[in-house]
Amino acid sequence: MARVIVDVMLKPEILDPQGQAIAGALPRLGFSGVSAVRQGKRFELELDGPADEAALSDVRKMAETLLANTVIEDFSIKVEE
Amino acid sequence: MARVIVDVMLKPEILDPQGQAIAGALPRLGFSGVSAVRQGKRFELELDGPADEAALSDVRKMAETLLANTVIEDFSIKVEE
Amino acid sequence: MSLDTVKRALETPDERQPYVELGMKDDEYERVREILGRRPTGAELAIYSVMWSEHCSYKSSKVHLRQFGTKAPKSEALLVGMGENAGVVDIGDGWAATFKIESHNHPSYVEPHQGAATGVGGIVRDIMSMGARPIAVMDSLRFGGATQPDTRRVLPGVVEGIGGYGNCLGLPNIGGEVVFDPCYIGNPLVNALCVGLLRKDQIKLATAPGPGNKVVLFGARTGADGIGGASVLASATFEEESQAKRPAVQVGDPFMEKLLIECCLELYQADVVVGIQDLGAAGVSCATTELAAKGTGGMHVDLNLVPLRDPTLRPEEILMSESQERMMAVVAPDDIPAFMAICTKWDVPATVIGEVTDTGRLVMTWDGEVIVDIPPGTAADEGPVYERPFAEPAGQAALNADTPDRLPRPAPDRLRETLLTLLGSPNLASKEWVTSQYDRYVRGNTVLAQPADAGMLRISEVMPGAQETTRGIALATDGNGRYAKLDPYTGAQLALSEAYRNVAVTGAKPLAVTNCLNFGSPEDPEVMWQFAEAVRGLADACRTLGVPVTGGNVSFYNQTGTDAIHPTPVVGVLGVIDDVSRRVRSGFVADGLRVMLLGSTGDDLGGSEWAHVVHDHLGGLPPQADLEAERRLASVLTTAAAEGLLEGSHDLSDGGLAIALAEACLAQGVGCSVTLPGDDPFVDLFSESVARALVCVRPEAFDTLAELCARQEVPCHGLGTTGGTALKVDGLFEIPVEELREVHTKTLPSIFG
Amino acid sequence: MSAARVGIVTFPGTLDDQDAARAVRLAGAEAVPLWHADRDLRGVDAVFLPGGFSYGDYLRCGAISRFAPLMDELIPAARSGLPVLGTCNGFQILCEAHLLPGALTRNAGLHYICRDQRIRVENTGTAWTREFTPGQEIVLPIKHGEGRYVADAQTLAALERDGRVVFRYAGDNPNGSLNDIAGIANEAGNIVGLMPHPEHAVEELTGAPSVDGRGFFTSILKKLVNA
Numbered sequence A, B: 001m002a003r004v005i006v007d008v009m010l011k012p013e014i015l016d017p018q019g020q021a022i023a024g025a026l027p028r029l030g031f032s033g034v035s036a037v038r039q040g041k042r043f044e045l046e047l048d049g050p051a052d053e054a055a056l057s058d059v060r061k062m063a064e065t066l067l068a069n070t071v072i073e074d075f076s077i078k079v080e081e
Numbered sequence C: 001m002s003l004d005t006v007k008r009a010l011e012t013p014d015e016r017q018p019y020v021e022l023g024m025k026d027d028e029y030e031r032v033r034e035i036l037g038r039r040p041t042g043a044e045l046a047i048y049s050v051m052w053s054e055h056c057s058y059k060s061s062k063v064h065l066r067q068f069g070t071k072a073p074k075s076e077a078l079l080v081g082m083g084e085n086a087g088v089v090d091i092g093d094g095w096a097a098t099f100k101i102e103s104h105n106h107p108s109y110v111e112p113h114q115g116a117a118t119g120v121g122g123i124v125r126d127i128m129s130m131g132a133r134p135i136a137v138m139d140s141l142r143f144g145g146a147t148q149p150d151t152r153r154v155l156p157g158v159v160e161g162i163g164g165y166g167n168c169l170g171l172p173n174i175g176g177e178v179v180f181d182p183c184y185i186g187n188p189l190v191n192a193l194c195v196g197l198l199r200k201d202q203i204k205l206a207t208a209p210g211p212g213n214k215v216v217l218f219g220a221r222t223g224a225d226g227i228g229g230a231s232v233l234a235s236a237t238f239e240e241e242s243q244a245k246r247p248a249v250q251v252g253d254p255f256m257e258k259l260l261i262e263c264c265l266e267l268y269q270a271d272v273v274v275g276i277q278d279l280g281a282a283g284v285s286c287a288t289t290e291l292a293a294k295g296t297g298g299m300h301v302d303l304n305l306v307p308l309r310d311p312t313l314r315p316e317e318i319l320m321s322e323s324q325e326r327m328m329a330v331v332a333p334d335d336i337p338a339f340m341a342i343c344t345k346w347d348v349p350a351t352v353i354g355e356v357t358d359t360g361r362l363v364m365t366w367d368g369e370v371i372v373d374i375p376p377g378t379a380a381d382e383g384p385v386y387e388r389p390f391a392e393p394a395g396q397a398a399l400n401a402d403t404p405d406r407l408p409r410p411a412p413d414r415l416r417e418t419l420l421t422l423l424g425s426p427n428l429a430s431k432e433w434v435t436s437q438y439d440r441y442v443r444g445n446t447v448l449a450q451p452a453d454a455g456m457l458r459i460s461e462v463m464p465g466a467q468e469t470t471r472g473i474a475l476a477t478d479g480n481g482r483y484a485k486l487d488p489y490t491g492a493q494l495a496l497s498e499a500y501r502n503v504a505v506t507g508a509k510p511l512a513v514t515n516c517l518n519f520g521s522p523e524d525p526e527v528m529w530q531f532a533e534a535v536r537g538l539a540d541a542c543r544t545l546g547v548p549v550t551g552g553n554v555s556f557y558n559q560t561g562t563d564a565i566h567p568t569p570v571v572g573v574l575g576v577i578d579d580v581s582r583r584v585r586s587g588f589v590a591d592g593l594r595v596m597l598l599g600s601t602g603d604d605l606g607g608s609e610w611a612h613v614v615h616d617h618l619g620g621l622p623p624q625a626d627l628e629a630e631r632r633l634a635s636v637l638t639t640a641a642a643e644g645l646l647e648g649s650h651d652l653s654d655g656g657l658a659i660a661l662a663e664a665c666l667a668q669g670v671g672c673s674v675t676l677p678g679d680d681p682f683v684d685l686f687s688e689s690v691a692r693a694l695v696c697v698r699p700e701a702f703d704t705l706a707e708l709c710a711r712q713e714v715p716c717h718g719l720g721t722t723g724g725t726a727l728k729v730d731g732l733f734e735i736p737v738e739e740l741r742e743v744h745t746k747t748l749p750s751i752f753g
Numbered sequence D: 001m002s003a004a005r006v007g008i009v010t011f012p013g014t015l016d017d018q019d020a021a022r023a024v025r026l027a028g029a030e031a032v033p034l035w036h037a038d039r040d041l042r043g044v045d046a047v048f049l050p051g052g053f054s055y056g057d058y059l060r061c062g063a064i065s066r067f068a069p070l071m072d073e074l075i076p077a078a079r080s081g082l083p084v085l086g087t088c089n090g091f092q093i094l095c096e097a098h099l100l101p102g103a104l105t106r107n108a109g110l111h112y113i114c115r116d117q118r119i120r121v122e123n124t125g126t127a128w129t130r131e132f133t134p135g136q137e138i139v140l141p142i143k144h145g146e147g148r149y150v151a152d153a154q155t156l157a158a159l160e161r162d163g164r165v166v167f168r169y170a171g172d173n174p175n176g177s178l179n180d181i182a183g184i185a186n187e188a189g190n191i192v193g194l195m196p197h198p199e200h201a202v203e204e205l206t207g208a209p210s211v212d213g214r215g216f217f218t219s220i221l222k223k224l225v226n227a
């Protein structure tokens, strides 16, 4: 039983209106000091077995084909301790 | 200049229809071995200055008031190296 | 903790139970003990406490609501009246419509998006449980002042929730209201309406007859949604602060609901459902007790079989969970395989959790032990009934004495400015910021939607088999809290009056009524007086207009401390048009048409938009309801529409003739040139007298319509003609339609972004 | 001659399939229901992927649907020339399935938006647009929360160069789409995707205040009849 995290973020060159809206709202809420915000997705996958190489290679395939749209998004995978 | 990550996830007891839909789709795509999926949000904040205590306390406030809906979501903050 | 079984309850008769924490009064708890002849188990206490709550039992309102039945007009159209999940009305050609409005006020304050979304989900399931295909939704909303900070938190979330859920179900949103008033700060009102269509002979009821029939729970799995109260039961020692850990917020899954809709329709089609009930507030408790009470009277349920999202849930919590997107059906054993196959096709989990019995008892087990053994009717139908004291509010006479007569009225050269001020005020400004987040087109049967006075749907393509009918249905909701505050009896009548008129201006004949009564605390005698008056007024008006109340919902406790909201009865009216292609479009639809004002105008400015916007004044009395005039006006409008006399129409309501003219011009961007009929232009323009409508007709139809009006004793004035690019009021002012549009459309975007 | 047969795909959560079927019928063709779980195109002459919220639009619009068994049949058929039209969610599915380039992302205004929108027809050479005139402005409803078309610079340049931008928003760009793109085609012109809804603009009585959507269906009919 292991937990694997897949983070998916829009590629840097793709406009992120949600992140922008947040960045724009912060000063109005009295927060300064944040120059940019980007919003992405985080997936927590519970594996039945250990996060071994085979499992991680499967997760990578899931990320590529389903969790991220690689036309516009990048992803990264990590195993949670 | 530092980057701070705020991860926002639905509280464990709250229904996560998105995560459910993904978990339901995986076997159809030929992936087995994933028992549950939860989907959340990931925010990357670029700070103007260092991620010192004052800045992090500000980020905590942002997370509470804007980034997360604490009625249904939990958040965690980490500084990216 | 150890399981609280019936056996254990008998052995420990004096164990202290947390009934107070569950909102039960001492005498209510004593009654449960009396009914059972012992103390209830924790699970039984869970059932009685939710079933006897105000929300489920209507204990404070029941004695008043009876008038909707006792005073009900004779109506051939009523197929199923109050008391079922929703009323059903005969709309002709073998078809029936079912509709109902329901509140989700408090949850929408706590979590606007999910609160409003699950409000839509709940009312849609009510409609499904009647055996109907849901075909449209509407939403009637009240918020605090438009610029108050909390409104900026609540409104966008509510709108996103309603849109997100309804859009995903493929239900067009065909109308509603958005009203701002500081009295709703902290207590926004989110009332959602759903309408469905079914064959007249295929009505389903919530009943579980036939011992041996199976009880099936289907849809989403059960989680810890909305069970704040139940965790005191599930915790070892309820004295501890144990409630915090369970969420009160329910989260909706519109995708599951969409699957449920299609799945239910296929189940009905296959004729494998004996009885059906949606799971709303009080979840499994409510569904099992109500189904059992209305059926053979007995049911056996194994709670271990309820599929759980959270495996740690205790039986008490399962009983009280308000998890969304669940239904319960009673199915003959032979039909179970077919039932399950249809659920599988739609990816809807379904589980047999029990069986109908002839014992007259609802029995539930957990780990093989009996934890519930009650006569179901005592929970479902025999809840407490209160005759709450009521008294006219101390300030009512003074409020009524403070008439708008003392307010300075604008000179003729300021009327233009007054019109624009009103038109841009949040309550009269365009609601497009809201409605453009709703899909009004889906399924392709929407004949009229915002900004028309009423929504209208074509029937013939809604469902297979309906091709033969030319009919359509129209729906409108209205309510005016300021009027009701000044005089709740009249205010409720005016809400009906306006919704009735809104339906009639489209050419449809009003048939039936649903209502959502939003009030403060029933424990406050002054609020109770408002409630009693409003119900009496609405029941009387329904009798006069000949439209029965088919159902509705009561929402109490809309108050913060001792500050209650304005009493806000919201009324929905459903009408039928025999030939939907004869529908009348909204406003001025072309150049060169004659503009006519139907109805008569008096000096009615108490509670008006003018007094509110210009003077921030609320006092005096609202316009007098004139139901006979309303009925005559509707008769003229529906006759004229059927004869093809009307090109366009619009009712007069908030803001009077001035706003009606402006809106009629904005509808298609067609201007007009009019002369006011009376001798006081201010009163002509801003009075809110009832039973009035603006219509436009081809010049050659003018005399025919005038004769029709004369026959029905409806006053009628030719005001002028349509055309041009401005609203011109002879001798007073001229406003380009573009200027009207700018003022009308910019208000909400400038506040909400 | 028997009527042309246009398949209408239903996924769980598809909403506009009834509208699509009606539009096809009104144009004089036969609407053939296609079920997502069947590996069977039922011999249709063209396919319409209608809008809705397939799989709740969870994860990303269209992301889960593109793996449906039916898509295993549809993808190769489309690649070999079967005319396919995807509107709204259908367009999103076509992009997720890589039958069309680019992606549809959250509206710049961050709100779902339903309104009647002016659209310019830029390319009348596709299977679905030949009944329009080049540059013609039409009015169709849009209703979506994720309709902002994005693609990398190279893809965009190629689309523009090859005239594969089939529709552009005229007047206000409602969602921030790059180059005001409302719809595109594949190189062969048999696959077209767009965010607006032609199937909601085919009748006087209902839907949008125009019947401009009819052109899509008469176009495909003409193509099939002449083929």
Ligand SMILES: Nc1ncnc2c1ncn2[C@@H]1O[C@H](COP(=O)(O)OP(=O)(O)O)[C@@H](O)[C@H]1O
Binding pocket: C138, C139, C140, C141, C173, C174, C175, C176, C177, C178, C431, C434, C435, C438, C449, C450, C451, C452, C453, C454, C455, C477, C478, C502, C653, C654
């Ligand atoms: N919350 C809402 N949801 C859907 N439609 C709405 C909503 N609020 C207002 N509308 C629509 O906008 C139009 C104008 O509303 P309103 O001025 O309240 O109408 P009326 O005065 O005729 O009752 C109507 O078509 C109404 O149905």
Ligand SMILES: [Mg+2]
Binding pocket: C452, C453, C502, C651, C653
């Ligand atoms: Mg009206």
